[in-house]
Amino acid sequence: MEIQTQEYKRIAVVTVTGRVDSSTSADLEATLQALIDKGKKNLVLDMAGVEFLSSSGLRVLVNAFKACKGAGELCIAQPSERAASSLSIAGVDTLFSIHPTREAAVASF
Amino acid sequence: MPIRRLTIPGRLDAIETACDCVEAGARDAGFDDSTNYACQLAVAEACENIIKHGYSGEGGGDIRLEVTSSPGDLTVRLEDSAPRFNPARRPSAHAWDQHDPPVGGLGLHIIHRVMDHVSYVRRSGSNRLTMRKRLARIAG
Numbered sequence: 001m002e003i004q005t006q007e008y009k010r011i012a013v014v015t016v017t018g019r020v021d022s023s024t025s026a027d028l029e030a031t032l033q034a035l036i037d038k039g040k041k042n043l044v045l046d047m048a049g050v051e052f053l054s055s056s057g058l059r060v061l062v063n064a065f066k067a068c069k070g071a072g073e074l075c076i077a078q079p080s081e082r083a084a085s086s087l088s089i090a091g092v093d094t095l096f097s098i099h100p101t102r103e104a105a106v107a108s109f
Numbered sequence: 110m111p112i113r114r115l116t117i118p119g120r121l122d123a124i125e126t127a128c129d130c131v132e133a134g135a136r137d138a139g140f141d142d143s144t145n146y147a148c149q150l151a152v153a154e155a156c157e158n159i160i161k162h163g164y165s166g167e168g169g170g171d172i173r174l175e176v177t178s179s180p181g182d183l184t185v186r187l188e189d190s191a192p193r194f195n196p197a198r199r200p201s202a203h204a205w206d207q208h209d210p211p212v213g214g215l216g217l218h219i220i221h222r223v224m225d226h227v228s229y230v231r232r233s234g235s236n237r238l239t240m241r242k243r244l245a246r247i248a249g
Contacts, residue, residue, distance in 0.1 A: 022157045023121040052128070054153050055215035062212050082146050089147060089222050090215050 003031050011042040011109050013102065017049030020057030028057065032064040032074075041072025044105040047079040053086035062092060073097065077105035111137045113176040117156070119189075120167045124156045127174055131185060134176035138183040140244070148242050151223040152185050154216035155196045155238055163191030163236060181244035188237050195229040197221070197238055
């Protein structure tokens with residue numbers, strides 16, 4: 001799994017590629033938590049390159065969503081078919097704002 | 110009826126190898142990409158539960174997989190030597206609150222959403238989990 005973060009004045013865009021599973025999700029959790037801890041609570045999670053998303057990864061997303069809520073929002077941009085499938089199967093797809101492109105996600109803030 | 114057998118160590122980074130085995134089996138069964146991925150996901154969740162809860166952590170023991178395929182039909186059997194533990198016990202029904210969704214039990218929820226049949230037995234000191242996915246037959 002690879003994570004790239006781009007911070008802007010009001011938002012941060014976190015691009016995740018590869019497998020987000022029980023062996024890698026801790027790194028994503030640490031990245032999101034570091035942003036939240038320094039006050040970045042408007043987050044875009046670009047998931048176009050996610051190849052696998054297990055419940056461990058979903059837990060990280062849901063927990064980060066909850067941590068941002070109120071002061072900001074975590075939304076999802078262009079989820080891969082597999083990422084979208086995981087979100088749907090787990091029943092958490094209706095929780096997040098999901099945007100078809102990165103640009104649309106950024107513009108939503 | 111192709112049968113694939115594989116033993117993986119009880120490490121979280123070994124689950125991907127189990128997924129590869131399931132992917133091949135699902136492909137033999139003629140599943141589309143979406144169903145194939147869903148099966149991989151369900152098996153990964155079961156393996157994670159075995160490692161984290163059955164063996165109480167990584168390095169506790171192996172997981173033996175048997176993947177059986179026939180047209181439209183995939184059966185995955187997982188066997189481990191952890192203490193008595195069902196890695197796919199049916200989750201209790203949680204009232205879904207969109208404002209505070211539960212994060213516990215997502216793996217179990219996924220297993221039972223994906224698989225058509227899930228059964229567990231304890232036999233000869235081993236936990237044996239069987240998961241089956243069957244494509245709906247079209248009448249006519």
